[in-house]
Amino acid sequence: DAGVTQSPTHLIKTRGQQVTLRCSPKSGHDTVSWYQQALGQGPQFIFQYYEEEERQRGNFPDRFSGHQFPNYSSELNVNALLLGDSALYLCASSLPFASGSGYTFGSGTRLTVV
Amino acid sequence: DAKTTQPPSMDCAEGRAANLPCNHSTISGNEYVYWYRQIHSQGPQYIIHGLKNNETNEMASLIITEDRKSSTLILPHATLRDTAVYYCIVKTGQGNLIFGKGTKLSVKP
Numbered sequence: 001d002a003g004v005t006q007s008p009t010h011l012i013k014t015r016g017q018q019v020t021l022r023c024s025p026k027s028g029h030d031t032v033s034w035y036q037q038a039l040g041q042g043p044q045f046i047f048q049y050y051e052e053e054e055r056q057r058g059n060f061p062d063r064f065s066g067h068q069f070p071n072y073s074s075e076l077n078v079n080a081l082l083l084g085d086s087a088l089y090l091c092a093s094s095l096p097f098a099s100g101s102g103y104t105f106g107s108g109t110r111l112t113v114v
Numbered sequence: 115d116a117k118t119t120q121p122p123s124m125d126c127a128e129g130r131a132a133n134l135p136c137n138h139s140t141i142s143g144n145e146y147v148y149w150y151r152q153i154h155s156q157g158p159q160y161i162i163h164g165l166k167n168n169e170t171n172e173m174a175s176l177i178i179t180e181d182r183k184s185s186t187l188i189l190p191h192a193t194l195r196d197t198a199v200y201y202c203i204v205k206t207g208q209g210n211l212i213f214g215k216g217t218k219l220s221v222k223p
Contacts, residue, residue, distance in 0.1 A: 102160075107155065107156050
């Protein structure tokens with residue numbers, strides 16, 4: 001049973017560019033959450049998608065946007081990249097309204113902005 | 115969701131029990147205690163959770179004090195592969211996971 005798959009694993013972008021990260025959820029899961037993890041910090045919640053709509057959002061600017069497709073996969077888009085956007089971006093899948101034990105995380109995409 | 119306090123780092127000898135504390139003095143009656151860990155270069159992994167009673171599974175044990183203001187995650191026989199950052203999270207049954215900085219556990223030979 002495949003877990004959460006994220007692509008690419010590593011990415012280098014230039015300040016001001018745009019980036020798209022991808023996530024395929026665990027089989028049977030239909031809810032996708034995105035987290036940003038800066039070096040030495042815990043993951044910070046960006047937003048969650050369910051039924052192709054953004055259901056909850058953390059304290060992140062509008063430069064961060066997302067999409068969920070009918071097959072439950074998801075994309076995270078970041079526009080006008082800043083040096084501070086350099087981080088590990090994690091995707092977690094779950095069932096809707098899952099308890100705290102029901103999240104499966106991918107290994108993340110390491111984004112470096114230069 | 116209640117705030118948690120964890121020590122930034124701990125060491126443990128291989129084969130010994132690792133006891134990781136977490137304070138959550140503002141926890142409310144309907145909030146659970148969850149533990150996740152993050153091994154280097156991987157995403158967080160669920161370990162265990164509890165509400166009032168002590169819990170045990172194949173990975174660890176969770177001891178929650180009677181007043182529920184603190185808890186301890188116990189890895190009974192730590193191995194080098196248990197070296198990771200351990201996160202204690204307090205939340206209601208639904209809703210997103212809110213991570214702090216966690217405790218960096220180093221298991222040494």
